[in-house]
Amino acid sequence: SQTIHQWPATLVQPVGSPLSLECTVEGTSNPNLYWYRQAAGRGLQLLFYSVGIGQISSEVPQNLSASRPQDRQFILSSKKLLLSDSGFYLCAWSASGHGTDTQYFGPGTRLTVL
Amino acid sequence: KNQVEQSPQSLIILEGKNCTLQCNYTVSPFSNLRWYKQDTGRGPVSLTIMTFSENTKSNGRYTATLDADTKQSSLHITASQLSDSASYICVVRTSGGSYIPTFGRGTSLIVHP
Numbered sequence: 065s066q067t068i069h070q071w072p073a074t075l076v077q078p079v080g081s082p083l084s085l086e087c088t089v090e091g092t093s094n095p096n097l098y099w100y101r102q103a104a105g106r107g108l109q110l111l112f113y114s115v116g117i118g119q120i121s122s123e124v125p126q127n128l129s130a131s132r133p134q135d136r137q138f139i140l141s142s143k144k145l146l147l148s149d150s151g152f153y154l155c156a157w158s159a160s161g162h163g164t165d166t167q168y169f170g171p172g173t174r175l176t177v178l
Numbered sequence: 179k180n181q182v183e184q185s186p187q188s189l190i191i192l193e194g195k196n197c198t199l200q201c202n203y204t205v206s207p208f209s210n211l212r213w214y215k216q217d218t219g220r221g222p223v224s225l226t227i228m229t230f231s232e233n234t235k236s237n238g239r240y241t242a243t244l245d246a247d248t249k250q251s252s253l254h255i256t257a258s259q260l261s262d263s264a265s266y267i268c269v270v271r272t273s274g275g276s277y278i279p280t281f282g283r284g285t286s287l288i289v290h291p
Contacts (some may be wrong), residue, residue, distance in 0.1 A: 107283035123278065154221050169221030
């Protein structure tokens with residue numbers, strides 16, 4: 065069966081510090097991968113998605129970046145965190161294709177920038 | 179612009195009661211509509227999926243309806259339980275090959291004993 069992992073589960077970082085969140089998927093090949101952010105009381109905001117290794121599409125201009133160094137690994141990064149980067153970050157995967165399949169979400173990372 | 183609007187924003191009910199959550203969308207062309215349940219501090223989990231030709235889909239005590247003509251969907255929860263306390267998110271996809279779904283902001287449901 066497929067599983068999706070995210071770490072760390074929680075993170076507290078000072079403003080201006082770097083960020084690296086990791087997401088890995090097991091039990092499937094060539095998945096579509098997604099990074100979402102969910103601010104308190106708000107809906108899910110798509111940040112990045114990837115349909116293959118090295119292929120990243122950005123939906124929202126910001127100081128975050130994403131990379132996909134391996135087929136089932138998706139990394140969210142920042143060189144300098146802002147207070148507004150605080151939120152709940154979710155990684156998700158769906159079967160390859162036109163993205164019409166169900167998205168399966170990871171457990172999330174709670175990021176607090178102080 | 180593709181949009182998904184959910185109502186109410188929040189809802190409090192007593193255990194054992196029924197409730198209905200609403201979702202209106204303007205996504206076009208329409209492919210499918212999903213309802214997700216998101217427990218606090220967890221990732222969303224899919225409850226139901228409906229395509230254009232489906233009017234009703236059930237998953238245990240959850241029943242989703244879809245009216246593609248009026249672009250409305252509802253999620254009915256029967257005999258609510260404390261574990262139903264969560265955020266319920268309506269998500270709509272287009273049929274244009276887009277990888278990007280349109281998410282509603284969710285309805286926060288609290289079930290009190």
